[in-house]
Amino acid sequence: MREIRVREFGGSEVLVPVDAPDPRPGEGQVVIGVTAVDTIFVETQIRGGKARDWFPVEPPYVPGAGAGGHVTAIGPGVDPAWTGRAVITRAAVNGSYADQVLSPADALVAVPDGLDLREATALAHDGTTTMALFGQGGIRAGEWVLITAAAGGMGLLLVQLARAAGARVIGAARGTRKLALVRELGAEVVVDYTEPGWTDEVRKATGGAGVDVLWDGAGGAIGTAAFEVAADGARVSAHGAPGDAFAPLDPADAARRNITLTGIADLQLTPEEAVRRLAEAVEAAAAGRMRPHISRTFPLERAADAHAAIENREIIGKALLLA
16 A cells, blocks of 8 residues: 655655555454545644654654545454445544555444545544534524634634524634635634734624634634633633644633633543544534535645645645545
C-alpha cells in the first residue's frame, strides 16, 4: 500500500509518500480501502513539533486518524456484515494518511445511502466535536450565538446547527470570501475580526446586551476580545487554538459575571462517546441539518500541499486527501 510519513518534525515538506506492507486485521479489526482522508489543523501543529506536550508522537509516523472508504477485510470476532460497507472511522490504527487503514470494528460508523462518502469523511473529526459542543451548549431559539473561526470546518457546521435550532448567529472570520459563505450557511450577522472595532459590531447587533453563547474556535487575542462581548450569564467554550494558543480567559472574571466557562478539556471524549457523536453527525448530515463544506481536495501523494494550504489559511471549511 501507499502511505504518507512524517520523516522528521518540520515544515510541510517532511510529509513523504512511501510504500508499506498491506495491513492485516487482527482481533476485532477491519481493513478499510480508503476513498478519502480527513485533515485537521492540529495535524499541521503536530507535524511541526508544536504540540508535543499534548501529542507525544515521534517521527517517523503516519499522521491522521480519520478516513472513509469500504471495508475490504475483517479480523476474527468481527461481524461479516461489515464487509463491503461504506464506513468512516476516526480511530485509524497507526495513522490514516494511507490508501488502506486498520480500524477497530467498534469505531466504525456506517455511511447511509444518500450521503456522499467524501462528505461523511469530512465529519470524522469536526462533526464529532461539533455534536459534542452543540450538546453541551443547550441552544435556545432566539439566543445570540457568536462563533469565531466560523469559516473553518467545525465553525461552518456550528453555524448551520445553531441556525437550525432557531438561534441568531453571528459568524466571525477573516476576509470577504469566508464571510460570504458563513452568511450563506445561516449567519444573520458576519464580522471580520481582522478589522478594528469588530467587537463593537457584535455588541451593536445584540442591542448592546452581548451574546448568550460564545463558541471560540480562534483562540488567542481574538478569543479574548470575543469574551468581552459575552453577556453576563453566557455560556462560553474556549476550545480553539489555530494560532498556537487558547484564549487566556480568567476563570475568576467568568465567575464574577456568572459565565459558564468550558474549554478543550471538556471536549475530550471516550472512544464510545466519540463513535456516538460521529453517528449523530452523520445522521444530521443525512437529514440535511448540516453539511460539511469541502473547498479543496488533494491526491494522497500531495499531502504536503494540503498541509501548506491549511497553514496558509487558504482552506474554507475542509480539505480532504483522496486515495
